[in-house]
Amino acid sequence: MSHQTQLSQRLHRQLGDLLSELSPGDRLPSEPKLSKAFGVSRATLREAMRTFETQGLIQRRQGVGTFVVHPPGVMDAGLEVLESIETLAERIGLEVSMGAYEVEVRPATASQLSLLKEPELLYVSRVIEAEGRPVAFLEDTLPLSVLSKEELLADFTGSVLDFLLKRGDPSLATSETEIQAVATETHIARALHIQCGDVVLRLQGTLYSAEGAVVALSQSHFLPGYFRFRLLRRVGALEKGQRF
Amino acid sequence: MSHQTQLSQRLHRQLGDLLSELSPGDRLPSEPKLSKAFGVSRATLREAMRTFETQGLIQRRQGVGTFVVHPPGVMDAGLEVLESIETLAERIGLEVSMGAYEVEVRPATASQLSLLKEPELLYVSRVIEAEGRPVAFLEDTLPLSVLSKEELLADFTGSVLDFLLKRGDPSLATSETEIQAVATETHIARALHIQCGDVVLRLQGTLYSAEGAVVALSQSHFLPGYFRFRLLRRVGALEKGQRF
DNA sequence: TTACACTGAGTTGTCAGACAACTTGACCGG
DNA sequence: CCGGTCAAGTTGTCTGACAACTCAGTGTAA
Numbered sequence: 299m300s301h302q303t304q305l306s307q308r309l310h311r312q313l314g315d316l317l318s319e320l321s322p323g324d325r326l327p328s329e330p331k332l333s334k335a336f337g338v339s340r341a342t343l344r345e346a347m348r349t350f351e352t353q354g355l356i357q358r359r360q361g362v363g364t365f366v367v368h369p370p371g372v373m374d375a376g377l378e379v380l381e382s383i384e385t386l387a388e389r390i391g392l393e394v395s396m397g398a399y400e401v402e403v404r405p406a407t408a409s410q411l412s413l414l415k416e417p418e419l420l421y422v423s424r425v426i427e428a429e430g431r432p433v434a435f436l437e438d439t440l441p442l443s444v445l446s447k448e449e450l451l452a453d454f455t456g457s458v459l460d461f462l463l464k465r466g467d468p469s470l471a472t473s474e475t476e477i478q479a480v481a482t483e484t485h486i487a488r489a490l491h492i493q494c495g496d497v498v499l500r501l502q503g504t505l506y507s508a509e510g511a512v513v514a515l516s517q518s519h520f521l522p523g524y525f526r527f528r529l530l531r532r533v534g535a536l537e538k539g540q541r542f
Numbered sequence: 543m544s545h546q547t548q549l550s551q552r553l554h555r556q557l558g559d560l561l562s563e564l565s566p567g568d569r570l571p572s573e574p575k576l577s578k579a580f581g582v583s584r585a586t587l588r589e590a591m592r593t594f595e596t597q598g599l600i601q602r603r604q605g606v607g608t609f610v611v612h613p614p615g616v617m618d619a620g621l622e623v624l625e626s627i628e629t630l631a632e633r634i635g636l637e638v639s640m641g642a643y644e645v646e647v648r649p650a651t652a653s654q655l656s657l658l659k660e661p662e663l664l665y666v667s668r669v670i671e672a673e674g675r676p677v678a679f680l681e682d683t684l685p686l687s688v689l690s691k692e693e694l695l696a697d698f699t700g701s702v703l704d705f706l707l708k709r710g711d712p713s714l715a716t717s718e719t720e721i722q723a724v725a726t727e728t729h730i731a732r733a734l735h736i737q738c739g740d741v742v743l744r745l746q747g748t749l750y751s752a753e754g755a756v757v758a759l760s761q762s763h764f765l766p767g768y769f770r771f772r773l774l775r776r777v778g779a780l781e782k783g784q785r786f
Numbered sequence: 787t788t789a790c791a792c793t794g795a796g797t798t799g800t801c802a803g804a805c806a807a808c809t810t811g812a813c814c815g816g
Numbered sequence: 817c818c819g820g821t822c823a824a825g826t827t828g829t830c831t832g833a834c835a836a837c838t839c840a841g842t843g844t845a846a
Contacts, residue, residue, distance in 0.1 A: 305800075322754025328826060339801045341585050344827090348589050352596040354716040357752050360827045361808035367715050367754050377721070378622065380775040463777070471611045472598040473775045477621070479723050479743035479766035497741035497766050499723035503775070508601050510566025510611050522723035522741050529773070531624040531717045531747070533707070549829075572797060583830045588798090604798045605837030 305338065309346045312336055317355060318369050326356070326364040354532040368530065377529045380473045380503075382457035383426055383436060383518070392428050392524065396456045398489075399424035401447055404439075413504065413512045416441040422450070422458050425489050433524040435489040440505075440514035444468055458514065459505075468507040473516075475503040477527075486519050498522065549582065553590045556580055561599060562613050570600070570608040598776040612774065621771045624717045624747075626701035627670055627680060627762070636672050636768065640700045642733075643668035645691055648683075657748065657756045660685040666694070666702050669733050677768040679733040684749075684758035688712055702758065703749075712751040717760075719747040721771075730763050742766065 333343040387394040426434040438458040487494040505514040577587040631638040670678040682702040731738040749758040
């Protein structure tokens with residue numbers, strides 16, 4: 299059964315393991331050697347390497363070799379990966395617990411309607427606490443066709459994202475996220491126990507399924523100082539392989 | 543001269559153009575058809591597609607086809623691409639001008655020394671103004687071996703990043719960036735004309751060359767409300783092709 | 787009619803081997 | 817000492833083939 303489907307994953311992991319043992323500037327073995335060592339064809343190996351190159355972790359120079367720019371591990375823990383707050387908090391060494399939460403059905407606003415295309419939406423909010431005080435306030439809004447109130451409450455561990463991933467039904471792909479520092483509105487200030495108008499970090503995301511449909515809208519507010527988000531940015535413009 | 547070197551770039555652009563004309567959920571032509579249409583082999587085409595797949599723009603399903611998740615253009619304007627503030631501001635429709643700036647040589651702090659490995663560093667700071675008031679304060683610190691004060695001042699247009707890119711000498715690769723909402727220190731508050739302790743958005747970056755060496759440290763502070771950063775996040779964990 | 791196994795066309799995944807383009811260092815002749 | 821030439825090693829690309837998979841359609845049996 300399915301040796302094949304897992305080949306690229308296995309290879310990706312092997313290559314990642316190798317990279318994580320190397321330091322920036324180190325040179326990788328040549329492609330023929332690597333492909334033989336991993337037991338795959340050179341074409342397959344090259345595709346795997348390409349993923350790391352796209353992420354800016356390695357750099358290839360024709361006639362010279364392939365070099366490590368950044369070992370992984372850094373970016374695998376970065377913002378570019380979408381994950382639940384619980385996972386994130388654990389990573390950055392913050393002990394968190396879920397505070398008050400709310401699950402209810404609400405009518406869609408105009409902007410929500412245009413994106414989610416349903417008049418009634420499931421609204422889930424929750425407060426994340428650390429060191430005894432609220433540090434984050436998370437809100438998710440999604441169509442009832444994706445997730446009903448009863449279904450969620452039957453097995454609600456805290457994260458809507460985790461729930462959807464576990465169920466696997468709408469296979470999730472990406473989230474387009476906007477990062478801002480904003481002055482809090484009243485209902486958010488109340489949840490976080492801060493003054494209305496205080497500045498917090500806001501992540502506003504649009505979650506897409508693999509089919510390209512909008513699955514959910516999320517809005518997360520973080521108290522300054524408790525969370526730090528990392529990100530690996532690549533040099534754009536005229537550099538090789540880049541668009542435009 | 544060099545037909546080859548530009549092939550993958552050309553193909554990448556062509557494929558990007560094609561994707562930008564499609565909508566989420568659309569299906570791409572099959573790989574044999576596409577490779578013939580673009581005049582490249584299937585292997586080469588697949589490597590190009592892999593870059594888009596890595597970025598979460600398309601999804602491939604064995605036995606079914608390849609589908610558009612996100613057309614590009616969205617993420618080409620995103621945070622994952624490192625670019626100068628001037629370019630960024632123009633993109634988001636904000637007219638900016640450079641205010642006061644400062645270029646001087648400073649002794650390295652302990653943390654700077656461990657990263658940049660030089661006792662004396664070039665420090666460049668500048669204020670960005672929009673609508674007649676300061677909205678961002680940018681600081682760059684880099685070794686004198688990378689850039690001397692005289693060299694920079696001879697052709698300083700405002701952005702150290704643009705300068706380095708134009709010169710091309712240390713070929714830049716990536717920047718590891720940390721995003722936080724923090725209370726301002728005094729010198730930053732003074733530059734931005736706000737109260738010490740007010741919350742601003744901070745991007746702290748470590749710039750790496752293609753060889754993996756640390757080229758510069760940057761610290762940018764943004765006034766809330768003027769800048770919004772976008773980002774395309776991919777679903778992590780157990781999903782296909784992901785590490786771990 | 788309905789349920790189910792099967793088949794076949796079309797797709798992506800992987801493979802092997804080959805050649806082209808490029809870089810680098812060594813070698814050699816001036 | 818300098819510069820040109822060459823050869824080895826590397827990445828880039830091509831070709832053709834086969835494997836694995838999905839899905840719709842078909843036919844058969846209940």
